[in-house]
Amino acid sequence: MSPLDPDHPGERVRRAAVRLAALAQDGLTYAENDYDTDRYQAVAALAVDLLSTVSGADSVELAVELGRDSGYATPKVDVRGACFDEHERVLLMRERIDGLWSLPGGWADPGDTPVQAVVREVREEAGAEVDVVKLVGCWDRDARGHTPPLPVAVVKLFFLCRVVSLGAPDALETLETGWFGLDELPPLSEGRVTAYELHRCLAHHRDPSLPTELD
Structure with missing residues (x-):
C-alpha cells in the first residue's frame, strides 16, 4: 500500500x-x-x-x-495558470525554491478575486500578460496525490489562460521559463503541479466547452 x-x-x-x-x-x-x-x-x-x-x-x-493563520480554519487556495502556444506547448517556470518546473501560480491573496490572483501570478512568475479563458479544475491537493503532503488543507484552482504579451519574470521567484510539449516535460515540482493536471489543461485547451472538473 x-x-x-x-x-x-x-x-x-x-x-x-x-x-x-x-x-x-x-x-x-x-x-x-x-x-x-x-x-x-x-x-x-x-x-x-x-x-x-x-x-x-x-x-x-x-x-x-x-501558527501563521488565525480565525476560523479554512483550506488555503492555490491558483495556477496554464498557457499553450500554437504547437500545444505549455508555458512553465522553474522555481527558485526547489529548481523544479511548474505552472506559474501560488497562494491567492485576500482582496484578489481568483482571476485577479492567477493573472498576477502568471505575470510575476512567467512574465506573461494573460486573459483568463476558463476554470479547468477545482481540485483538492491531497485527493490529487501531490507530494510532499502539507500540514494544511489546500484547494487548487487551475485556469486556462491566453497569452497577450510576454515580458520578463520576477527574478526573485523564477530561475527561467520555457515552452514544453507534454511529451517532453522537464522535472516537475509535484507539490505544485502534476503531469495529469497538465494533460487535463491541454484537453480543455483543445476543447474549451468541456465542463470544469471538480473534486
Missing part, C-alpha cells in the same frame, strides 16, 4: 492531525476563557507532534507554519 493511499495508516494519522490543527485554530479563535485557551493550545501541540512524527518535518517549523 502506498504511503499516499488514503487508507494507509500514516496517511490516516496525517489527515487526522490536520483536522486536529484546524479544530485547535477554531477553538483558539472562539475561546472565552483561559481554560479553553489552554486546552486548545494543548490540542495544537498534539497536532504538531503527530504531523512531525508521520512526516519527519521539524516540529518547530511546523508550529510556525500552522
Whole structure:
C-alpha cells in the first residue's frame, strides 16, 4: 500500500492531525476563557507532534507554519495558470525554491478575486500578460496525490489562460521559463503541479466547452 493511499495508516494519522490543527485554530479563535485557551493550545501541540512524527518535518517549523493563520480554519487556495502556444506547448517556470518546473501560480491573496490572483501570478512568475479563458479544475491537493503532503488543507484552482504579451519574470521567484510539449516535460515540482493536471489543461485547451472538473 502506498504511503499516499488514503487508507494507509500514516496517511490516516496525517489527515487526522490536520483536522486536529484546524479544530485547535477554531477553538483558539472562539475561546472565552483561559481554560479553553489552554486546552486548545494543548490540542495544537498534539497536532504538531503527530504531523512531525508521520512526516519527519521539524516540529518547530511546523508550529510556525500552522501558527501563521488565525480565525476560523479554512483550506488555503492555490491558483495556477496554464498557457499553450500554437504547437500545444505549455508555458512553465522553474522555481527558485526547489529548481523544479511548474505552472506559474501560488497562494491567492485576500482582496484578489481568483482571476485577479492567477493573472498576477502568471505575470510575476512567467512574465506573461494573460486573459483568463476558463476554470479547468477545482481540485483538492491531497485527493490529487501531490507530494510532499502539507500540514494544511489546500484547494487548487487551475485556469486556462491566453497569452497577450510576454515580458520578463520576477527574478526573485523564477530561475527561467520555457515552452514544453507534454511529451517532453522537464522535472516537475509535484507539490505544485502534476503531469495529469497538465494533460487535463491541454484537453480543455483543445476543447474549451468541456465542463470544469471538480473534486
